[in-house]
Amino acid sequence: MSSSLSYSLNGYHGIILPGPSVGLDVNGNVAKHIFISHAHADHLPRDRNMHVYASAATEKLMRIRGFKGDVTTLAFNKPIELDTCRVTLYPAGHILGSAMIGVECDEGHILYSGDYRNPPSPVSEGFDCPDTVDYFITEATFPLPIYKWKPHEELFRGIRDFALECLETDTTPVFLCYNLGKAQEVMHALAPLKKRVQIHGAGYKLSQVYSEMGYDLGVYESYNKDTVQEGRILVTPSSSVEQPMVRNIRRKKLAYVSGWAAHESRRSQLTVDKLIPLSDHIDFFNLLDLCRKLNPKTVYLTHTPNPAVVQHYLEKEGIHALPLNMEAHDEE
Amino acid sequence: MMKSKSTFRGFCEVARKISETRSTVRKTTIFAEYLQSLEQDECIELAAQFMGEGAFSSVSGKRASVGHRTVAVCASEFCDIDYDLVFRACRTATGSASESIEKLMENLPAAQNRIKPEFLSLGEVYEFYAKLEQTRKRDEKNSLLQAFWEKMTPLEIKFFIRIMSQGSLRIGFEARSIVNSFAKAWNHDTEEVRYAHMITGSLGKTALLCKNNDLESARFRLFHPISFMLASPVESRNAGDLAEYVAEEKFDGMRCQVHAEGASVKLFSRDMNDITVSFPELATFFSSLNPKAVVLDGEICVFRDDTIQPFQELQKRMGVKKPGKKLLNQFSVVFIAYDILYIDGTPVFDETLTQRRERLQTFCETHGIMMSRQFPLENDADVEQLFDMALAHGNEGLMLKRKDSTYEYGQRRKSWLKVKKPGGSVDTVIMYAHAGSGKRGGLYSDFTLGISVADDERYEEMFIPIGKAYGGYTDDELKKLNKAIKPLVADRFGSTLSLKPGIVVEIEFDDIQINKRTKAGITLRLPRFRAIRWDLSPSDADTLKDVEKLLEEKMNQKREKITENPAVIRS
Numbered sequence: 001m002s003s004s005l006s007y008s009l010n011g012y013h014g015i016i017l018p019g020p021s022v023g024l025d026v027n028g029n030v031a032k033h034i035f036i037s038h039a040h041a042d043h044l045p046r047d048r049n050m051h052v053y054a055s056a057a058t059e060k061l062m063r064i065r066g067f068k069g070d071v072t073t074l075a076f077n078k079p080i081e082l083d084t085c086r087v088t089l090y091p092a093g094h095i096l097g098s099a100m101i102g103v104e105c106d107e108g109h110i111l112y113s114g115d116y117r118n119p120p121s122p123v124s125e126g127f128d129c130p131d132t133v134d135y136f137i138t139e140a141t142f143p144l145p146i147y148k149w150k151p152h153e154e155l156f157r158g159i160r161d162f163a164l165e166c167l168e169t170d171t172t173p174v175f176l177c178y179n180l181g182k183a184q185e186v187m188h189a190l191a192p193l194k195k196r197v198q199i200h201g202a203g204y205k206l207s208q209v210y211s212e213m214g215y216d217l218g219v220y221e222s223y224n225k226d227t228v229q230e231g232r233i234l235v236t237p238s239s240s241v242e243q244p245m246v247r248n249i250r251r252k253k254l255a256y257v258s259g260w261a262a263h264e265s266r267r268s269q270l271t272v273d274k275l276i277p278l279s280d281h282i283d284f285f286n287l288l289d290l291c292r293k294l295n296p297k298t299v300y301l302t303h304t305p306n307p308a309v310v311q312h313y314l315e316k317e318g319i320h321a322l323p324l325n326m327e328a329h330d331e332e
Numbered sequence: 333m334m335k336s337k338s339t340f341r342g343f344c345e346v347a348r349k350i351s352e353t354r355s356t357v358r359k360t361t362i363f364a365e366y367l368q369s370l371e372q373d374e375c376i377e378l379a380a381q382f383m384g385e386g387a388f389s390s391v392s393g394k395r396a397s398v399g400h401r402t403v404a405v406c407a408s409e410f411c412d413i414d415y416d417l418v419f420r421a422c423r424t425a426t427g428s429a430s431e432s433i434e435k436l437m438e439n440l441p442a443a444q445n446r447i448k449p450e451f452l453s454l455g456e457v458y459e460f461y462a463k464l465e466q467t468r469k470r471d472e473k474n475s476l477l478q479a480f481w482e483k484m485t486p487l488e489i490k491f492f493i494r495i496m497s498q499g500s501l502r503i504g505f506e507a508r509s510i511v512n513s514f515a516k517a518w519n520h521d522t523e524e525v526r527y528a529h530m531i532t533g534s535l536g537k538t539a540l541l542c543k544n545n546d547l548e549s550a551r552f553r554l555f556h557p558i559s560f561m562l563a564s565p566v567e568s569r570n571a572g573d574l575a576e577y578v579a580e581e582k583f584d585g586m587r588c589q590v591h592a593e594g595a596s597v598k599l600f601s602r603d604m605n606d607i608t609v610s611f612p613e614l615a616t617f618f619s620s621l622n623p624k625a626v627v628l629d630g631e632i633c634v635f636r637d638d639t640i641q642p643f644q645e646l647q648k649r650m651g652v653k654k655p656g657k658k659l660l661n662q663f664s665v666v667f668i669a670y671d672i673l674y675i676d677g678t679p680v681f682d683e684t685l686t687q688r689r690e691r692l693q694t695f696c697e698t699h700g701i702m703m704s705r706q707f708p709l710e711n712d713a714d715v716e717q718l719f720d721m722a723l724a725h726g727n728e729g730l731m732l733k734r735k736d737s738t739y740e741y742g743q744r745r746k747s748w749l750k751v752k753k754p755g756g757s758v759d760t761v762i763m764y765a766h767a768g769s770g771k772r773g774g775l776y777s778d779f780t781l782g783i784s785v786a787d788d789e790r791y792e793e794m795f796i797p798i799g800k801a802y803g804g805y806t807d808d809e810l811k812k813l814n815k816a817i818k819p820l821v822a823d824r825f826g827s828t829l830s831l832k833p834g835i836v837v838e839i840e841f842d843d844i845q846i847n848k849r850t851k852a853g854i855t856l857r858l859p860r861f862r863a864i865r866w867d868l869s870p871s872d873a874d875t876l877k878d879v880e881k882l883l884e885e886k887m888n889q890k891r892e893k894i895t896e897n898p899a900v901i902r903s
Contacts, residue, residue, distance in 0.1 A: 146436060146439065147435075264431050
C-alpha cells in the first residue's frame with residue numbers, strides 16, 4: 001500500500017473514492033455507494049431522489065429537509081459488507097445522526113470525518129472511532145491554536161445565566177444559532193430552567209426529531225411573529241435578526257452561540273450582547289489528539305480556511321498531512 | 333497579596349465587563365463605580381489614563397515605543413510558536429494581534445508553564461511601561477516584555493498590549509464617555525469636566541481634579557495646545573436654517589494653532605505636535621509682531637507669486653524639520669487665521685463665533701495677519717454659488733460655521749460643516765486584498781487598487797498599485813466582494829491575498845499626490861469605493877496617463893492672486 005490515497009473531488013461538494021466506488025457527501029449519483037455523514041445542507045446531495053446510506057437520525061432530518069430518495073439506514077459501529085468494501089458509521093458528536101464514515105477496502109482503512117466534535121454534543125449519539133486507520137480525511141474548520149473550547153457544562157451554565165439575567169429584568173433573551181444542532185443544544189442547556197422556549201419554525205420540526213429520539217429539549221413551541229410573547233426565550237438563526245419578528249421585540253438581549261463567537265469582532269459585526277463560543281466542530285487541540293491516536297499514513301485536511309498550521313504541527317510529530325483543497329480543484 | 337480592585341487585574345476585569353456591555357450609560361456607570369472604589373490618587377490617575385489614553389498621558393509625549401512586530405515576535409517566542417506560519421494566521425483570523433495573543437497564552441502549554449500570575453498594582457504596571465520607554469534596543473524590550481508577561485494572566489497581557497500602544501482598548505468606551513464617568517463618579521457637571529480635560533489634555537489629571545474637587549484649577553495655559561474644533565461633512569448632517577451659518581472658503585493647507593506672546597511663538601499641528609521648527613518663517617513673523625498673548629486657529633498654505641499654491645507643494649514642507657534655505661525660498665508659507673481662542677489673558681472659546689470673529693478681526697488688522705473672509709448665507713443657492721467660486725479661486729471647498737456656536741474643542745459636530753468636492757474618480761482593478769482588523773476581523777476589508785499601464789512603455793506590468801481603499805462599501809457589498817475574490821486568489825502572503833485582475837472598482841479620492849517612492853510615482857489621497865463595477869472588465873480600467881492628466885490639470889488650475897482673491901482678507 002502506498003502512502004497516498006486515490007480520490008477525486010465532486011466539485012465543491014464531497015469526495016469520491018474511485019477504488020471501492022464510494023461517494024462521501026457527494027452532490028449527485030457519481031459513485032456506486034453513496035454515504036451521507038449528516039443532515040447539514042452543505043453535506044446533503046442536491047439530487048433529492050438517489051439512493052444513499054445514512055444513520056437513522058440523519059434519514060429523519062434529511063426527509064424534513066426535502067430528501068425524497070431511498071435511504072438505507074445503518075446502525076453505528078455495525079459494519080456493512082458491500083461488494084467493494086466494508087463500511088462502518090461511527091458517531092461523530094457533531095449533531096444528531098452525524099457520522100464519521102470508515103471504509104475498509106484494498107487501499108486500506110480510510111476514515112472520513114464529515115463534521116465532528118469530541119467531546120461530543122450531549123444531544124448526539126456520542127463520539128467513537130476506530131483505533132487506527134491508514135488515511136484520515138478530516139474537516140478542520142477551526143485549525144488554529146487560538147481555538148480551544150471550554151467544557152460544555154461551563155458554556156451551558158453561561159447560556160442559562162444569560163437567559164435568567166434577561167428574564168429577571170423583563171428582557172427577552174434571544175439566542176442566535178444555527179437551527180439544526182446548535183439550536184437543540186441550546187435548548188438542552190436551557191431545559192433545567194423549565195422555562196418556555198420558542199423556536200423559529202424551521203428549527204421546530206427538526207427539534208421534534210430530537211424529542212422523538214428521547215433527547216430532553218425542555219418545553220418548547222414553534223415561533224412566529226404573531227405568537228411571540230415577550231418574556232419567553234427565543235432561539236433563532238442569526239439571519240433573522242433583521243427581520244420584523246425579532247426587530248419588533250422591544251426589550252431584548254442577543255447572544256450569539258457559535259464557534260465563531262470566539263472572535264471578539266463578532267460582537268460589533270452582529271451587534272450582540274453576549275458571545276458564547278459553543279461550537280459543534282472539533283477544536284485545534286482535539287483535532288491534533290485524534291490524529292495522534294489514529295496515527296494514519298496521511299491526514300487529508302478539508303473544509304478549512306487554513307490547512308498550513310495543522311499540517312505544520314502534524315509534520316512536526318512525523319504525521320504526514322496534506323490539504324485536500326476543494327476550491328483549488330474546482331479551478332482546474 | 334492584596335486582591336483588591338486596585339490591582340491591574342481588577343482594572344482588566346472592569347475593562348472586560350465594559351466591553352461586554354452594550355449600553356453606553358451602563359458602561360459609564362461601571363467605570364464610575366470602579367473609580368469610586370479606588371482610594372489612592374495614584375491608582376485613580378493611572379486607571380483613567382490606561383482606560384483612555386495609554387501607558388503615558390498623551391501630553392507627556394512619552395511612548396513605550398514597542399512596535400507591533402516586536403510584540404508579535406515576542407509573543408510567538410513566549411508561546412513557542414512559529415511567527416510567520418502560526419502567529420500571522422491567527423492574527424488574520426481574529427483581525428487582532430492582542431486578541432490572538434490572549435488566546436494563545438490561554439491555550440498553549442508553553443505559555444501556561446511560564447505564566448505565574450501575580451496581583452500587580454497599577455503602579456507596578458506603569459513602572460513596566462516606564463522601563464520600556466527608557467530602553468532603546470529591541471532585544472532588550474523583548475526580554476523585558478517576556479519578563480512582565482510572566483507575571484500576568486492572558487487577559488492582563490491583552491490589555492497591557494493595547495494600553496502600551498497608546499491606542500484604544502477597543503471596548504467601545506472612548507474619551508467622551510470616560511469623562512462622563514468622572515462626572516458621575518464625583519458628582520460634577522459634565523461640561524465642566526470636559527473643559528478641564530480639554531485644558532489639561534490628560535484624563536488622569538482630570539480624574540484627580542474631579543475627585544479632589546479642584547476643577548477650578550484647570551486653567552488654560554499659553555503654549556499648551558488644546559484640541560481643535562473639527563468639521564463634519566455636510567452630507568452627514570442636516571444643517572437646518574442656513575441663515576444661522578456663515579461661509580468661508582476652505583483652504584487646501586495644514587491646520588495650525590499659533591500660540592504667541594511677545595517674542596515667544598509656538599505652532600501646533602492638528603495632532604497637537606509642536607511644529608514650530610518646521611515653519612521658521614511663521615515663527616519669525618509672529619515674534620516680529622511682538623503681540624499680546626494670543627492663540628489663533630488657522631491654516632498654513634504655501635504662498636508664492638501672491639498666490640496660494642496647491643497642497644502638493646505644501647507636502648514638500650510637511651515633516652521637514654529645520655528646512656534649508658532653498659526649500660524655504662521655493663515653498664514659503666503663510667498662516668491664514670480663522671479663529672481666536674485666547675486674547676488679553678482670557679480664553680474666549682465660550683464666546684460665539686460672531687463675538688470671536690470681532691476679536692479676530694481687530695487683532696489681525698492691528699498686526700497685519702491674513703484672515704479668511706466670511707460670507708453671509710441665506711439658502712442653498714448661496715452655498716452652491718460660493719462653492720463654485722471657491723473652486724474657481726483654487727480652494728478646496730467651503731466651510732459653513734454656525735454664528736452662535738462656541739469653539740467646540742475636540743469635537744466633530746454640526747456647528748462646523750465642510751463642503752468638498754471629490755478630487756475625482758477612476759476605475760481601478762483590485763490587485764491585493766488585506767485581512768481586516770477590529771470590527772472587520774475575519775473579512776478581507778482593505779484593497780490595493782491598480783491602475784492600467786498595459787499600453788504604457790514605461791512599465792512592463794499590466795497594472796500597478798495606485799492606492800489602498802478600506803471604505804465606501806456597504807456591509808453587503810463587502811460580503812459579496814469577499815466571495816468574489818475567492819476564485820481570483822493567485823497567491824497568499826500572510827494576511828494578504830494577491831488577486832488575478834477580475835474586479836473593477838470605481839474609486840473616489842480627495843486629491844492626487846506626487847509620491848516618488850511608489851511605482852506609479854503618484855498616490856491618491858483618501859481613496860474609497862464609489863461603486864463596484866460588476867459590469868466592467870479589467871480592460872476597462874483607467875490608465876496611469878489618465879490620472880497624470882488629472883494631476884496636471886489640477887496643478888495648472890487658475891489660482892487667484894491674493895489681492896484679487898476674495899477668500900482672504902489681507903490686513
